[in-house]
Amino acid sequence: MNSFIIHGDICYSTDKNTLVTHEGGYLVCEHGFCKGVFDAIPDEYANLKIHDYSGMLVMPGMVDLHIHAPQYAYRGLGMDRELLDWLNTYAFPEESKYGDLSYADKAYTIFTDAIKKSATTRLVVFGTLHREATELLMDKLEQSGVVSFVGKVNMDRNAPDDLREASAKASLADTERFIKETQHKYNNTAPIITPRFTPSCSDELMQGLGELSKRYGVRVQSHLSENPGEVEWVRELCPWAENYGEAYNRFGLFGKPEKTVMAHCVYSDDNEIARMKENGVFIAHCPASNTNVASGIAPMRQYLDLDMNLGLGSDVAGGHSESLFTAMVDALQASRLYWRLVDQRQKPLNVTEVFYLATKGGGAFFGKVGSFEEGYECDAVILDDSLLPHPQKLSLQERLERAIYLGGDVKAMKAKVCRGKVIVRSEELGVRSEELGVRSFRKR
Known part of the structure; x- marks a missing residue:
C-alpha cells in the first residue's frame, strides 16, 4: 500500500544551502514514506511498481x-x-x-x-x-x-x-x-x-x-x-x-x-x-x-x-x-x-x-515533509519540462530554475503525489498519459 518507485530527474533540498540532484534517479516510497533516492534500484525494493517519468523533473510537493x-x-x-x-x-x-x-x-x-x-x-x-x-x-x-x-x-x-x-x-x-x-x-x-x-x-x-x-x-x-x-x-x-x-x-x-x-x-x-x-x-x-x-x-x-x-x-x-x-x-x-x-x-x-x-x-510545520530524505513523507510533483523547449544543454539545476521562472507548475505538471498517494494524474490535467510516454511497469 502506497509503495512504489518514481524514476526521473530528481531534485530536493537537504538544507537551505544544499540542492541535491539525481539525473535518472529512483525515488523509493514505502508505505507513504521516502526510503531515499538511488542511482539504481536496491535489491530489497526490486518488486515495487515503478512509475517511469524518464527525462522529467521530480521534486517535493x-x-x-x-x-x-x-x-x-x-x-x-x-x-x-x-x-x-x-x-x-x-x-x-x-x-x-x-x-x-x-x-x-x-x-x-x-x-x-x-x-x-x-x-x-x-x-x-x-x-x-x-x-x-x-x-x-x-x-x-x-x-x-x-x-x-x-x-x-x-x-x-x-x-x-x-x-x-x-x-x-x-x-x-x-x-x-x-x-x-x-x-x-x-x-x-x-x-x-x-x-x-x-x-x-x-x-x-x-x-x-x-x-x-x-x-x-x-x-x-x-x-x-x-x-x-x-x-x-x-x-x-x-x-x-x-x-x-x-x-x-x-x-x-x-x-x-x-x-x-x-x-x-x-x-x-x-x-x-x-x-x-x-x-x-x-x-x-x-x-x-x-x-x-x-x-x-x-x-x-x-x-x-x-x-x-x-x-x-x-x-x-x-x-x-x-x-x-x-x-x-x-x-x-x-x-x-x-x-x-x-x-x-x-x-x-x-x-x-x-x-x-x-x-x-x-x-517542517507539518513534520518531516518537503524532502526526499529517508523518513520523510512522500509528497512529489512531476513536471515534463520538455514542454518548456530550449536549444542549449542545461544541467538539472538549471532546468529546475527555468521551470520555476517560466511557470512549470502551470505549463508542465503531469502528476502529484501526497503521502504516497497519487492525487493528480495527467488525465485530470487535460493530457492523456500515452501522449507523454509515461508508463508504469514492474521490474523483471
Whole structure:
C-alpha cells in the first residue's frame, strides 16, 4: 500500500544551502514514506511498481504556509490599495458572503479544484468566521487529497457588523465546537486556531483562544507586523505590549505551547525576532502580497542567517496567484530590491534557498515533509519540462530554475503525489498519459 518507485530527474533540498540532484534517479516510497533516492534500484525494493517519468523533473510537493480560501474568488482585484483599505473594500465584503452555504459551496469548489491542480501538496488556510462554511471547506480539501490545516477565523472587534462576532464568549464557544467537530474527523485535514490579527480580537478573546490551543493541542496561525499602519494600530490597542509579537505571546499564541505560523513579519523589531526564534515561530514569507498591498519587503536574508523557521505563502488574495512557483520568483525579486534599496549588506536570495523555503522549510510545520530524505513523507510533483523547449544543454539545476521562472507548475505538471498517494494524474490535467510516454511497469 502506497509503495512504489518514481524514476526521473530528481531534485530536493537537504538544507537551505544544499540542492541535491539525481539525473535518472529512483525515488523509493514505502508505505507513504521516502526510503531515499538511488542511482539504481536496491535489491530489497526490486518488486515495487515503478512509475517511469524518464527525462522529467521530480521534486517535493510545494508547501503554502499562508492562504485565504474565501479570498480566492476575487484574486487580482484591488491591488491599488494598502492593506487596511484593501481589507475594508474587498476582503471583508467578500467574506461576509460565506454565511450563505450555497455561495460557500460554489466558491470553495473553485478554490479546492485550483489547489488540487496546483503543485501545492500542503497548505495552511484561513476560512471565515462562519463555522459551517469552514467545515465545508475542510470537507472539500479532504476530498482533494492534499494535507491542510484550516482555521475558523475569530473577530470580535474592529470589523463590519456582519463579520464581527457577538462577543468573545460567543466566538470562543463556536471555536471550541469547531475544534471538537473536526479535530478527529479527517485523515488529511485538521483545525488550527485563527485570530485574524490583533486589531480584530479583544484581549478576552485572545486569552480564551490561547486556552483552547493548549487544552486541545491545536496549532495557531495569524498575521504579524505586515504593514506600518497595522503595527501602529496594535501599539495603540495594546500599550502593554513591547511589540506586536507580545500581543500574541502573552496569551500563549506565539509558538508555545503549540506550533505557530505568522504571516509577513515585514516590520519585526529585534526583540520580536528574538522571541520568534526562541519560541520556534514559523514565518510565512508572502512577497506578492507585501508588494501588491504596498506593505514593504521582509528581511528574509536576516531570517535565513538566523536559522529561523521559514516558508513561503501565496497569501491569496493579497497575493494574486496560488502558485508557489510564482511565490518563489517573487521572493527572489523582492530580496533583490531589499538588497538594492534597503540594505546592501543583505545579499539577495538564490534559487536554492527559495526552493528550500517552498519545500522543506515550510514543510517542517507539518513534520518531516518537503524532502526526499529517508523518513520523510512522500509528497512529489512531476513536471515534463520538455514542454518548456530550449536549444542549449542545461544541467538539472538549471532546468529546475527555468521551470520555476517560466511557470512549470502551470505549463508542465503531469502528476502529484501526497503521502504516497497519487492525487493528480495527467488525465485530470487535460493530457492523456500515452501522449507523454509515461508508463508504469514492474521490474523483471
